Amino acid sequence: MYGEIEINDYHLVKYNLIYDFFQYFSSVKIYGLPLAQCLAAQFELHIQPFVDRNRVNQALIKKFRMQSRFQTMGDINQKLLTFENISPVKIKKNKNAVLLSDDYYAFAVEQLKEYEVTLFGVQDKGQNNNLPKQFEKYLFRNELLKVNNVEVKQNQVLLKAQVEKILKSVPHHYFSTPLFQQWLLKVCLNIIKWVYILDQLILNTRPSVIIIPSEASIFGAILGMLAKKYQIPFIDMPLYIIGDRTIIPSRADYYFAWGKNQKNWFFDRKIKEDKLTETGNIRFYYEKKSPVSSKEAFYQKLKIPSNHQILGFTTQPFLDTNCQIEKWIETIPESLPLTILIKKHKGDHYEYPISGKNKNVKILSSDYPLYDFLHYINCLMTISSNTAIEAAILDKPLFILQPNIPYHYRLNNNKLNAHLAKAQAGEIIENATDLIKAVTKITTDQGYVQDLKKKGNKFLSKTLISVEQAPILAKSKIEEIMIKHSLMEGER
Numbered sequence: 001m002y003g004e005i006e007i008n009d010y011h012l013v014k015y016n017l018i019y020d021f022f023q024y025f026s027s028v029k030i031y032g033l034p035l036a037q038c039l040a041a042q043f044e045l046h047i048q049p050f051v052d053r054n055r056v057n058q059a060l061i062k063k064f065r066m067q068s069r070f071q072t073m074g075d076i077n078q079k080l081l082t083f084e085n086i087s088p089v090k091i092k093k094n095k096n097a098v099l100l101s102d103d104y105y106a107f108a109v110e111q112l113k114e115y116e117v118t119l120f121g122v123q124d125k126g127q128n129n130n131l132p133k134q135f136e137k138y139l140f141r142n143e144l145l146k147v148n149n150v151e152v153k154q155n156q157v158l159l160k161a162q163v164e165k166i167l168k169s170v171p172h173h174y175f176s177t178p179l180f181q182q183w184l185l186k187v188c189l190n191i192i193k194w195v196y197i198l199d200q201l202i203l204n205t206r207p208s209v210i211i212i213p214s215e216a217s218i219f220g221a222i223l224g225m226l227a228k229k230y231q232i233p234f235i236d237m238p239l240y241i242i243g244d245r246t247i248i249p250s251r252a253d254y255y256f257a258w259g260k261n262q263k264n265w266f267f268d269r270k271i272k273e274d275k276l277t278e279t280g281n282i283r284f285y286y287e288k289k290s291p292v293s294s295k296e297a298f299y300q301k302l303k304i305p306s307n308h309q310i311l312g313f314t315t316q317p318f319l320d321t322n323c324q325i326e327k328w329i330e331t332i333p334e335s336l337p338l339t340i341l342i343k344k345h346k347g348d349h350y351e352y353p354i355s356g357k358n359k360n361v362k363i364l365s366s367d368y369p370l371y372d373f374l375h376y377i378n379c380l381m382t383i384s385s386n387t388a389i390e391a392a393i394l395d396k397p398l399f400i401l402q403p404n405i406p407y408h409y410r411l412n413n414n415k416l417n418a419h420l421a422k423a424q425a426g427e428i429i430e431n432a433t434d435l436i437k438a439v440t441k442i443t444t445d446q447g448y449v450q451d452l453k454k455k456g457n458k459f460l461s462k463t464l465i466s467v468e469q470a471p472i473l474a475k476s477k478i479e480e481i482m483i484k485h486s487l488m489e490g491e492r
Contacts, residue, residue: 003243003416005268006071010055010243010413012064017047017174019069022083024170025184028156028162030195033225035163037249038191039184041218044245049411050174055407071088071212074270080249087230091206092384093232095276095486098246099207099477102137103239106286109135109481111475118205120219123302136205140219143197152196155188163188191218197425199220202230208482215245233485237474238262239283240385243416244269247467256474259464262425277477280470284390290469291375298376307445308339311399312377314387317347317411321383324403328432329361330354332439344374345385379442379452384417388425392460393467395451399438426452426457470488 021043025259030459036043040267054060067333070076084322098112102121113132156208167181174180200218202210210218210227227234236252242262247269255271256279263276291298297467299306313329329340342352345353346366355361364373370387374380380391381399388398400420405412421428427438433487439447465473 001416003419005074007071007073007076008414008450009061010051010407011073011076012061012480013054013057014044014051015046015080016064016067016069017050017247018043019076019079020172020175022080023168023171025163026083026157030159030192030476032089032229033110033195034084034086034221035159035188035191037084037225038195038218038222039187040221040249041202041216042187042191046180052409062479072268073248074268075268077248077250078245080089080201081251083224084251086225086230088231089229089293091203091230093208093486093489094206095208095482097205098209098211098482099202099205103212103213104211104237104282107282107471107474111484112470112478116205118201118207120201123217138201140197142192143201144193146192151319152192155192155196159188159192160185187368192296194218195222198226201233202226203302207232208486209233209235209236211478213237213239214242214323214429215250215252216246222250227251233481235478235481237282239281241384241389243417244414248255254477256477260462262463277473278465279473279477280467281389282470282474282487284393284467285462285470287371288390288393289369291372292369293372293374298372302339302341304339305306308337308421310376311442312373312380312391313340313342314380314382314385315342315345315348315350316383317345317349318383318384318405318408319348319350321403321405322348322350322352326350326352326355326375328403328429328435328481330358331432331436332360333436334358334360336439336443338439338443339382341373341377343368343370343387379449382420384420388420389460389463392425392456393464397449397455397457398441398456398459399435400428401427402428402430413469420459423459423462424455427453 026034028035030038035233070079071390090447093114093351097116099118099120100108102119106116108119109132117135118136118138123141125138145244150378163184170176210223210232212223214220215224224234233253233278234251235254235256236250237256254277255266255276257276258281259278263278266276304310339362341362341364342355343364352363356363372393374391374396377396379397380388382388383401391398402418402421405417407413429435429438
């Protein structure tokens, strides 16, 4: 689930380059953190053209295979972490302070209201303004704009001199290019601001725990290293389906897995069992809402005939693929008592020009309430979206679409988008003929519907433990971690 364990050619090129980047530039430190690791998220974006070109370069692939640096995704995780030599700094923590992403707003307000909570985020989210009095917001965009002090400017000058010195002697074929050197000298001046504001955030709040949904961002990586520097327990509590990019390299002390499948996926990445706890997914608990209108009002609002069943389609940002699926939808006989609702992903820029002319197809905007949509559809089809899990929670049968998806550096580089098919979460649809057969059966054969629901429930049992218990389980484990580390601090 969530992508294969073996190294494919894409990963081989990408992570060999990241490995070399860490090898050559980890000796340069910013506030005690290695420069290369602080820049990992930006470097990953910078090398996209190189990886896109060379993932089919058989001579280079052969060379990397012969080096045998890594065979599995778990090997990559372990090898990249070997470059991190972060000296610990002892600070007195506030045993009641919690630092966590504002993605956990609802959870924090309900479950952590007795703590001194700081919610961090990139920019202001309107819904997060009504905070309990002991809560604070910390917005990176605002803090970065404020940074203009002498200390940071001096560090920028020193860092630039260190980087220029290394660049003069680096023998690497990629790092000696003007393209890379210009990029590095530019981004290293800004990364100091990031490390500075995050270092100050920790020194000001002195949290007893840090919680984050993904380690792939600039701040996720830096917070992970600062947690090591200040010896603060660091929790990875994912809210969305994850892939290798979100955790490699992973510095978390604890991982909150949704269920058995995700726990096994972490095992495959060589995460030790004592770091793993199954807590479910708190997002599904807080976002699961009752519909705001009746079924009749829903049908009337969207002008759906009362005798029609509804087939929902939650899209993803696969431009070249969504046009294929639209053609499949157009082959469904109009004589069937069926309406198709296309719920667009916020990153889906395909216009669905054909479907817009079909009276049995309705296109919903990306901000249309998800659970209003999920409650009244009879079946959901998607490629690999989180919405499949949310639909299964509501006992909706699933059609798992498996069209040809072209390679994409970030969106499709391994078998991540086949995880629902691999898990047999529902009927697997590979072409228009499969779709017509499945749609015909779902509108005529109640036994088929029940079989699909059984598949969905089996998939759900391995994917997710209790939705209702998730917040309580998460809070309980967080408090257990805080107490454990507080006792350890007292023994030192």
